[in-house]
Amino acid sequence: MRRNRGVIDRRAVLAGLVATPALVAARTPASPVATTRYGRVRGTVDRDVLVFRGVRYGADTRARRFAHAVPPTPWNDIADATRYGAASPQTKATEATSEDCLFLNVWTPALDASRRPVMVYIHGGAHAHGSGSDPLYDGGNLVRRGDVVVVTLNHRLAALGYAYLAQLGGPAESGNVGNLDIVLALQWVRDNITAFGGDPGRVMLFGQSGGGAKIVTLMAMAEARPLFHAAATMSGQHVTAAGPNHATIRSRAFMAKAGASDFPTLKVLPINRLVEAMATTDPIEGKGEISFTSTLDHHVLTRHPFFPDAPREAAHIPLIVGNTHDETGLWIGEILKRGDTSWENLPARLVREMTKDLAPDHVIARYRDLYPDRTPGQILLAASTAGRSWPGHLIQAEERAKIGAPTWMYQLDFPSPEAGGVLGAFHTLDIGLVFDNTQQPSARTGDGPEARRLAGRMADAFIAMARTGDPNCASVPIWRHYDLVRRSTMIFDRAVRMEDDPRREERLLFAVAPYIKPGG
Numbered sequence: 001m002r003r004n005r006g007v008i009d010r011r012a013v014l015a016g017l018v019a020t021p022a023l024v025a026a027r028t029p030a031s032p033v034a035t036t037r038y039g040r041v042r043g044t045v046d047r048d049v050l051v052f053r054g055v056r057y058g059a060d061t062r063a064r065r066f067a068h069a070v071p072p073t074p075w076n077d078i079a080d081a082t083r084y085g086a087a088s089p090q091t092k093a094t095e096a097t098s099e100d101c102l103f104l105n106v107w108t109p110a111l112d113a114s115r116r117p118v119m120v121y122i123h124g125g126a127h128a129h130g131s132g133s134d135p136l137y138d139g140g141n142l143v144r145r146g147d148v149v150v151v152t153l154n155h156r157l158a159a160l161g162y163a164y165l166a167q168l169g170g171p172a173e174s175g176n177v178g179n180l181d182i183v184l185a186l187q188w189v190r191d192n193i194t195a196f197g198g199d200p201g202r203v204m205l206f207g208q209s210g211g212g213a214k215i216v217t218l219m220a221m222a223e224a225r226p227l228f229h230a231a232a233t234m235s236g237q238h239v240t241a242a243g244p245n246h247a248t249i250r251s252r253a254f255m256a257k258a259g260a261s262d263f264p265t266l267k268v269l270p271i272n273r274l275v276e277a278m279a280t281t282d283p284i285e286g287k288g289e290i291s292f293t294s295t296l297d298h299h300v301l302t303r304h305p306f307f308p309d310a311p312r313e314a315a316h317i318p319l320i321v322g323n324t325h326d327e328t329g330l331w332i333g334e335i336l337k338r339g340d341t342s343w344e345n346l347p348a349r350l351v352r353e354m355t356k357d358l359a360p361d362h363v364i365a366r367y368r369d370l371y372p373d374r375t376p377g378q379i380l381l382a383a384s385t386a387g388r389s390w391p392g393h394l395i396q397a398e399e400r401a402k403i404g405a406p407t408w409m410y411q412l413d414f415p416s417p418e419a420g421g422v423l424g425a426f427h428t429l430d431i432g433l434v435f436d437n438t439q440q441p442s443a444r445t446g447d448g449p450e451a452r453r454l455a456g457r458m459a460d461a462f463i464a465m466a467r468t469g470d471p472n473c474a475s476v477p478i479w480r481h482y483d484l485v486r487r488s489t490m491i492f493d494r495a496v497r498m499e500d501d502p503r504r505e506e507r508l509l510f511a512v513a514p515y516i517k518p519g520g
Contacts, residue, residue, distance in 0.1 A: 030045060053105045056079070084103070108143065119150050120150075127210050204231065212322075235324060241301055322411070322412070323412070325425040342376055355517070386506040429445060432444070
């Protein structure tokens with residue numbers, strides 16, 4: 001893979017794009033047809049970008065419930081690729097779902113031989129919710145901005161993708177079939193993306209939250225590593241997967257709720273029974289839905305993503321590790337909006353939100369020393385973020401630095417304008433910026449000049465990462481590798497800048513306690 005560790009001059013690239021829309025419009029039919037190994041697909045054109053939605057990359061998983069999926073059966077007619085495919089069955093679904101859910105979506109400038117960088121987005125929603133068809137993930141603006149090919153995808157979620165049933169009569173791979181679905185999609189990209197103007201030798205994965213967690217898990221999977229060449233995680237604080245014993249406890253509770261006394265019964269139950277059972281309270285944490293996640297199964301996944309260290313087998317894959325300054329603002333937003341956090345109720349609220357096991361009075365006293373002008377609500381937001389979401393990102397960057405793997409870290413400080421800015425730069429806020437989709441209401445960044453300018457700079461850095469394996473470009477200051485001496489971090493805000501060891505005192509405060517990932 002071609003890499004450039006210095007600043008990348010994108011002026012020539014951007015100059016070459018000026019004529020692209022007119023050229024594409026002149027040579028592209030209104031209903032473009034691409035040829036895959038399995039058959040032809042017909043897409044649409046959206047403002048000079050060719051879009052193929054709902055392209056099948058795997059067969060219906062109903063016949064292989066909880067087992068490794070298989071490629072699709074070839075077809076003879078031209079398949080419709082103008083509508084998104086069904087999402088995986090899930091609780092709280094907001095779109096059509098089906099076990100026949102192995103579909104992906106492609107945005108491209110042209111069906112030619114240009115061999116453009118390919119940016120594959122893995123959606124968030126923990127390992128239980130979401131799909132690749134969210135309007136926020138529309139790849140059109142990235143294509144127009146950077147002459148790249150963008151892919152999003154659906155895969156099996158929650159129990160269907162991550163219920164570990166190997167100790168209960170099920171397939172050995174059952175705890176990771178959602179990840180194996182992603183592997184199947186990446187194999188499709190390897191074998192077919194050239195027909196969509198992409199380069200199978202320059203594939204970058206990027207994903208937010210659960211999507212980022214899946215990406216670092218793929219970096220620990222031997223079957224997945226050869227299929228991508230760069231990666232970026234956005235608030236994907238995965239350090240450990242679920243252990244097989246805890247995963248078995250969760251799967252046993254799931255089976256009992258579904259009314260299945262054994263695996264053969266579970267395998268044939270109506271899908272609505274399975275979805276209802278997914279919503280039962282987690283038997284280990286005693287709250288929330290059952291936590292289904294990637295599992296250390298000694299088969300598909302033979303090690304944790306970042307324990308006891310970063311996998312040396314993935315050291316050659318350049319990685320961006322990103323986080324937002326106020327991650328927990330997404331989960332405690334209503335509390336912050338009410339503004340009723342006091343010095344009296346702050347300790348109890350903080351205990352509910354922290355993952356790191358430190359005494360709340362000790363944490364609050366230190367924050368009051370560091371930031372004497374902050375309100376109790378502001379300390380709740382800062383301390384819950386530093387004690388819950390931030391540590392996983394730090395561990396990823398630190399462990400990569402220890403083995404000399406090329407790693408860059410960013411922190412999003414740009415606050416959402418909602419509620420007068422009290423939510424800060426919360427979890428998910430970087431998605432619309434990286435996709436250059438601030439015009440989408442769900443971006444929650446606003447679509448003013450500052451948000452659009454920042455979106456362009458973040459998008460350019462991610463495009464550069466896909467193109468060269470290095471996020472440095474003319475749109476950002478020189479972005480240094482993360483190391484354990486300087487801890488250099490790109491701050492994405494109204495003013496984009498590099499900082500060494502941002503929030504150092506907060507990092508040191510929580511460094512005395514181990515990080516245990518929720519749901520693991």
